[in-house]
Each structure stands twice: as C-alpha cells, then as structure tokens.
Amino acid sequence: MTALIPLPIAIPLLAAAISVIVGRSRQAQRVIGLVALASTTAISIALLIGADRDGILVAQSGGWPAPIGISLVVDRLSGIMLVTSALMLLAVLIFAIGQGGVERQHVAFHPMYLVLASGVAASLTTGDLFNLFVAFEMMLAASYVLITMGGRADQVRSGMTYVVISLVASTFFIVVLALVYTATGTVNFADLAGRIPQLPQGTQVMFAVALLVVFGIKAGLFPLFFWLPDSYPTAPGPVTAIFAGLLTKVGVYAIIRTQTLLFPAEAQLGTLLLVVASLTMAVGVFGAIAQDDMKRILSFHIVSQIGYMIFALGLFTVAGLAAAVFYTFNNIILKTSLLLVTGLVERRGGSSRLSEVGGLVRGAPLLGLMFALPALSLAGLPPFGGFVAKFAVFDAGVQSSEWVVVGVAAFVSLLTLYSMTKIWAGAFWGDPDDRPRQRPDTSDTLGGPALMMASTAAVVVIGVAVMIFARPLYSLSERAAEDLLEPIRYVSAVMGGRP
Amino acid sequence: MSVLVAFVAAVLVGCGTWLLLQRRLSRIIIGVGLLGHAGNMLLMVSGGRRGTAPLIGTGDPAGFSDPLPQALALTAIVITFGITLFLLALGFRSWQLTNDDVVEDDVEDRFIARQQRVDRDIADEILAEAAQAAEEDRR
Structure with a gap:
C-alpha cells in the first residue's frame, strides 16, 4: 500500500512530460490527461481506504528514514482531500475538453493542468515543510500559466496581481x-512536532502566526483575500472552476495540518482564528452581494466559505475539526459544480453578468436544476450536504459556547441564500435586460454540449451523493479529526516508533 | 558574520518592499528578485557557523557546514528564477497590448462603485422631488 503513495504525484508529472512531447496531437494529449487523472483518482481512493483501515501510511522517499529523507504521508485527512481533488480535476478536464476553447487553442493547457494536479497531490501528501513549499510552487507556477492563458489584456492585468501576491507569500514562506x-x-513535520514545543512560547506563537499568514494568503483569509475575487474570474471557465474548488482549499488543508500538528495546545491560535474566521465570513458575503457578475459573486463566496472552515478549525475540538474536514471537501465539490454551471451559463447566455443574461430556465431547464442543487446546498438548506456541513459547524460552535461567532455564521448563511436567489432571479428568471457582448449559443437543446453537461452533472451528482452518504462521510471526518487531535499518531507513524 | 548577513537581508527586504509597492511591473520584478535574495540569505544564516565543504570522505564531519540550508536555498533560487522569467514574459505581453507595464486597478470594482453612486444619485433625485412636492403642497 505504501508503494502507491508517490503515484498521485508521479503519474500526473510524468504524463505532463509526455503531454509536452506529443504536443502536436491534441487527441493524444487528451488521452494521456484522462488516463493519468483517472488512474490518480483510483489510486487516491485506494489510499483513502488503506489509510482508514490500517492507519497512517508513510513512504520514505529514497529509503532514507525520517527526518533525513523526505516523508510522504497519507492520513485520513490527506486521503479525503486527495480523493476529492482527484475527482474534481478529472471532471473539470472532461469539461474543458467538451468546451474546446482554451484547451483546443493552447498546447500548454494539458501539461500545465497535469503539473497542477501533481502539485496539489504533492501538497496534500508531503510530510515536510520545505517540500510543502516546493509543492505549492509547482501548483502555483502551473496556475500562473493557466490563469493568464489566452493573454487577454484583463488576464494580464489580474494575472500580475495574482503572481505578485503569490510570490510575496512564497518569499515570506522561505523566510519562515x-x-x-x-x-x-x-x-520534517513529525520532527518539528517534537521540537517546536521545546521552544520558548513566544517563538512558538510567532511561528504559528507566520505560517497562518503564509497559508492565509493562499487560502484567502481576511484581510489577505483581496487578490482572489479580482483574479479568479478572468481565467478561462474550466480553470476558474478548478481554482475556485481546489487551490484555496489546499491552503486551508495546509492551515489545518500545520496548526494541529506542529503546535502544542498552549501555542494554538484559537481566538485569533475565530476572529479572522468571523471577519472572513462577513466580508466575503458582503462583497458577494455587491457584485453583478456571477463569477465574481461566487469568487467572493469562496472567501466567505473559507471563514466557516477556519471557524470550525479554531475550536480545536473533535466536533470542530470533523466539521472543518467535512465542510472543506463538501465545499470543494459545491464550488466546482457552481462554477462549471457558470461556464455553461456564459456559453448559453453569452455573458455571466446578471444584468445581461436572463430567462435561462425556459430554454435550458436542466441548467437551472444543476445550478439550484449546489446553490441551495451552499446556502445550507436541508436536506443537502451543505446543510449537514453547516449544522456540524454550528453544533461544534455551540458545544464550545462560541455564541458570537455562531451568530455571525448564521447571519452570513442567510446572506448567502440571498445572493444565491439573486443569481437565480437574475440569470434563470426574467428577461435579459441588455444585449450581451457575445452572441448567445442556444443551438443545444440540453443547455450545452453533451460532454460539458455530463461532467457538470457528474459533479452535481457527487454533491448529492455527499448528502445521501452524509452519515458514513461524517464519521470518516470524525475519525480524521481524532487523528488530527492526537499528533502523536502522526509522529510515531513517520518516525517509526522513535520519539 | 551572521549579523552582517542578517543586516544585508534586512536592507534587501527594505528595498524590495519599496520596489514591490510601485505601479510598474519592471520595478516590481526587481523588487521580487531582491526579496527572494533576502530569503535565500536568511536560509544561509540558518545553517549556523561556517565549515568545510560537506563532502563525505574529504575531512572530519564535525567540521562540515550544514548542507541542508544550502540545498534549500538552491531549490528556492531555481524557483524564483523561473517565476521571474514568467513575470518578465507577462510584462512583455502587457507592453505588447498597451505599450506600458503599469499594473492597473480592478475595472470591475470601479464599475460596481460607479453603479452604487448612480443608485444613490437616483435616490437623491427622488427625495429632492418629494421634498419639492411637499413644499408646493404647503404653499
């Protein structure tokens, strides 16, 4: 089983290299991309099952024992994140192939997308702080190319902001x-977990805050989120979907991993995290309400949703961490499906501005359904997966008597519902007010090309499956949370029994 | 020695931050480069005291310098180098499109702000008309 651990990193990276070699043939690139990501998905599922059954899986690269070599570790949290990200990467690749556009025009799309997949997997499995930096850089370097692919003036403008802010975060990471x-x-994470508690407490807290800032820029925490709603919407449709779904959540994963594993209870930033979480939730949703473009509304919602995850983490209880894990993977699925639907809306209506599209539910009812399910789930209406996630977060908050933050979260939840109904009323009901800039494409009876519809529907169905299997998935999250609160398990698995 | 290196790193961070806050991408790129150098210098300091080249079989391992920070710095340098190239390409593309490399404001933000100003103006007009009507009624 441990032999499988490097494969989610190695397979996409190798496939990216082959994809460059066969760059002349788009068909060959597609086959390679799909095969690589499908096998990564299968391996990730096997790893999650293995980690859930046998405990934490560790591979020491090059056979060097920790802490000399680089450890790759898959525990339940990593496994859950690996499976979710692999599924989303596969679905979005199929969507991109169906859409054509940027995928058809640029040789670099497939290789870069595969490097992104490899970087995400590396960030999720690494057991080493420096290797985490390298994995982030892999992921980010690929994302720089994907976000500016097309080279339009607005992409170059927002790309500059995105690259520069990411570079600042990376430099700060180096300093830390x-x-x-x-x-x-x-x-090495496991070694650090033993040594950081021996430092003076001020130094520990300084490291905890510094790492929170580094990953907070990537996750889009208040007040470090400002680049996100500006840069994500200008990327090509499928790229926005995968960035919105995955990249910020990899940042959240890094925050959860480092804050729970590396720091002892007295250096944990509970109160700071709760304050930051409340502000992130509130500012994100207020930003969303003001917007007119669907992509930008949803981008501000990414920020707002990150707040919920950090709130649940900030409690540092089993219930809180279980809620954080459940919320995170559920949110990856919801955000990806909503932005894929936005891509379809843009194609169907010729624009993603609410003031320019309208009445879509008459021509493309299926599109309306595929938007409504994840949107209601995101707003947290029962019986959807989002309700389970939000209920878990509220329940954990109530157990820890954090009434103020729970109140903020409930209020923000209402505003989320409001802005989802705003999208619904603007895009799916009513008549288009202005003529959109591009010609709408109403040739398909389904609402879009079959491949795009099918992949979007698949992600929506996965979201519904979270609702149906909420109980086993929640108890899995709970087991992951128990591991996170017992860092000694992680340490002894990596260090091989040595302290 | 390490105080000197740390001081140099501090100066680099200062200059880098100032350049990073400029509007032109060419200056930002130089700023990012300086910040990267500062990070690498700090990595070198983190290795502790000086020593001989850490090659097995060339001497006493106790006298070796710590090789890990050097490896880390090397990796970081390569990454910074690649990203700087990308930024230069981005600046070139910006120059192709607009004959300039100034980082612009977010247009959509301005659009939304204007939209709300328009809303407020309309609300003001309605209020003013209502006040005028009330005035006339009183007369």
Missing part, C-alpha cells in the same frame, strides 16, 4: 522556513 530551521534544525 529559514527561521524555523534556525530554531529547530529540522523541516
């Missing part, structure tokens, strides 16, 4: 790494 190494002499 240097400080951590100076203080402890190691960058």
Whole structure:
C-alpha cells in the first residue's frame, strides 16, 4: 500500500512530460490527461481506504528514514482531500475538453493542468515543510500559466496581481522556513512536532502566526483575500472552476495540518482564528452581494466559505475539526459544480453578468436544476450536504459556547441564500435586460454540449451523493479529526516508533 | 558574520518592499528578485557557523557546514528564477497590448462603485422631488 503513495504525484508529472512531447496531437494529449487523472483518482481512493483501515501510511522517499529523507504521508485527512481533488480535476478536464476553447487553442493547457494536479497531490501528501513549499510552487507556477492563458489584456492585468501576491507569500514562506530551521534544525513535520514545543512560547506563537499568514494568503483569509475575487474570474471557465474548488482549499488543508500538528495546545491560535474566521465570513458575503457578475459573486463566496472552515478549525475540538474536514471537501465539490454551471451559463447566455443574461430556465431547464442543487446546498438548506456541513459547524460552535461567532455564521448563511436567489432571479428568471457582448449559443437543446453537461452533472451528482452518504462521510471526518487531535499518531507513524 | 548577513537581508527586504509597492511591473520584478535574495540569505544564516565543504570522505564531519540550508536555498533560487522569467514574459505581453507595464486597478470594482453612486444619485433625485412636492403642497 505504501508503494502507491508517490503515484498521485508521479503519474500526473510524468504524463505532463509526455503531454509536452506529443504536443502536436491534441487527441493524444487528451488521452494521456484522462488516463493519468483517472488512474490518480483510483489510486487516491485506494489510499483513502488503506489509510482508514490500517492507519497512517508513510513512504520514505529514497529509503532514507525520517527526518533525513523526505516523508510522504497519507492520513485520513490527506486521503479525503486527495480523493476529492482527484475527482474534481478529472471532471473539470472532461469539461474543458467538451468546451474546446482554451484547451483546443493552447498546447500548454494539458501539461500545465497535469503539473497542477501533481502539485496539489504533492501538497496534500508531503510530510515536510520545505517540500510543502516546493509543492505549492509547482501548483502555483502551473496556475500562473493557466490563469493568464489566452493573454487577454484583463488576464494580464489580474494575472500580475495574482503572481505578485503569490510570490510575496512564497518569499515570506522561505523566510519562515529559514527561521524555523534556525530554531529547530529540522523541516520534517513529525520532527518539528517534537521540537517546536521545546521552544520558548513566544517563538512558538510567532511561528504559528507566520505560517497562518503564509497559508492565509493562499487560502484567502481576511484581510489577505483581496487578490482572489479580482483574479479568479478572468481565467478561462474550466480553470476558474478548478481554482475556485481546489487551490484555496489546499491552503486551508495546509492551515489545518500545520496548526494541529506542529503546535502544542498552549501555542494554538484559537481566538485569533475565530476572529479572522468571523471577519472572513462577513466580508466575503458582503462583497458577494455587491457584485453583478456571477463569477465574481461566487469568487467572493469562496472567501466567505473559507471563514466557516477556519471557524470550525479554531475550536480545536473533535466536533470542530470533523466539521472543518467535512465542510472543506463538501465545499470543494459545491464550488466546482457552481462554477462549471457558470461556464455553461456564459456559453448559453453569452455573458455571466446578471444584468445581461436572463430567462435561462425556459430554454435550458436542466441548467437551472444543476445550478439550484449546489446553490441551495451552499446556502445550507436541508436536506443537502451543505446543510449537514453547516449544522456540524454550528453544533461544534455551540458545544464550545462560541455564541458570537455562531451568530455571525448564521447571519452570513442567510446572506448567502440571498445572493444565491439573486443569481437565480437574475440569470434563470426574467428577461435579459441588455444585449450581451457575445452572441448567445442556444443551438443545444440540453443547455450545452453533451460532454460539458455530463461532467457538470457528474459533479452535481457527487454533491448529492455527499448528502445521501452524509452519515458514513461524517464519521470518516470524525475519525480524521481524532487523528488530527492526537499528533502523536502522526509522529510515531513517520518516525517509526522513535520519539 | 551572521549579523552582517542578517543586516544585508534586512536592507534587501527594505528595498524590495519599496520596489514591490510601485505601479510598474519592471520595478516590481526587481523588487521580487531582491526579496527572494533576502530569503535565500536568511536560509544561509540558518545553517549556523561556517565549515568545510560537506563532502563525505574529504575531512572530519564535525567540521562540515550544514548542507541542508544550502540545498534549500538552491531549490528556492531555481524557483524564483523561473517565476521571474514568467513575470518578465507577462510584462512583455502587457507592453505588447498597451505599450506600458503599469499594473492597473480592478475595472470591475470601479464599475460596481460607479453603479452604487448612480443608485444613490437616483435616490437623491427622488427625495429632492418629494421634498419639492411637499413644499408646493404647503404653499
């Protein structure tokens, strides 16, 4: 089983190299991309099952024992995230192939997309702080190319903001790494978990805050989110969907991993996280309400939703962490499906501006249904998966008596519902007010090309499946949370029984 | 020695931050480069005292310098180099499109702000008309 651990990183990376070689043939690139991501998905599922059954799986690269070599670790949290991300990457690739557009015009799309997949898997499995930096850079370098692919003026403008803010975060990460190494002499997570508690408490808290800032920029926490709603919407449709679904949540994963594993209870940033979470939730949703473009509304909602995950994490209880894990993977699925539907709306209506499209539910009822299911789930209406996730977060908050934050979360939840109904009323009901800039494409009776519809429907169905299998999935999240609160399990699995 | 290196890193961070806050991408790129150098210098300091080249069989392992930060710095340098190239390409594309490399404001933000100003103006007009009507009624 441990031999499988490097494969979610290696297969897409190898496939990216082959994809460059066969760049002349788009068909060959498609086959390679699909085969690579499908096999990654299968391996990720096997890893999750293995990690759930046998406990934490560890592979020491090159056979060097930790902390000398680079450890790759799959515990339940990593496994859940790996499976969700692999499924979304596969579905969005199929969507991109169906859409044509950027995928057809650019040789670099497939290789870069596969490097992104590899970087995401590497971020999720690494057991080493420096390797996490490298994995983030892989992911980000691919995302820089994907976000500016097309080279339009607005993409170049927002691409600059995105690249520069990511570079600032990366540089800060390097500085933190240097400080951590100076203080402890190691960058291995398991080793750090043993050595950081020996440092003076002020230093511990400083490291915790510094790592929160580094990953907070990537996750889009208040007040570090400002780049996100500006840059994501300008990317090509499928790219926006995968960025919105995955990239910020990889940042959230890094926050959960480092804050629970590396720092002892007295250096954990509970209160700070709760305050930041409330502000993130509120500011994100207020931003969303003001917007007119569907992509931008949803991008602001990414920020708002991140707040819920950080709120649940900030409680540092089993219920809180279980809610954070459940919320995170459920949100990846919902956000991806909503932005895929937005891509279809843009194609069907000629624009994603609410002031320019309208009445879509008459011509394309299926599109309306595929928007309504994840949108209601995102707003947290029962019986959808989003309701289970939100209920878990509220329940955990109530158990810890954090009434103020629970109140903020409930209020934000109402505003989320309001802005979802705003999209519904603007895009699916009524008449188009202005003529859209592009000619709408109403040739398909379904609402879009079959491949795009099928992949979007698949993601929506996965979202519904979360609702149906909410109980086993929640108990899996609970087991993952128990692992997170017992860092000794992680440490002893990686260090092989040595302290 | 490490105080000097740390001081140099601080100066680099200062200059880099100033350049990063400029509007032109060419200056931002130089700023990012300086910040990257500062990070790498800090990585070098984190290795501790100086020593001989850490090659097995060339001497006493106790006298070796710590090889890990050097490896980390090398990786970081390669990554910064690649991303800087990408930024230069982005700046070139911006120059192709607009004959300039100024990082613009978010247009959509301005659009939304204008939209709300228009809404407020309309609301003001309605209020003013209502006040005028009330005035006339009183007369």
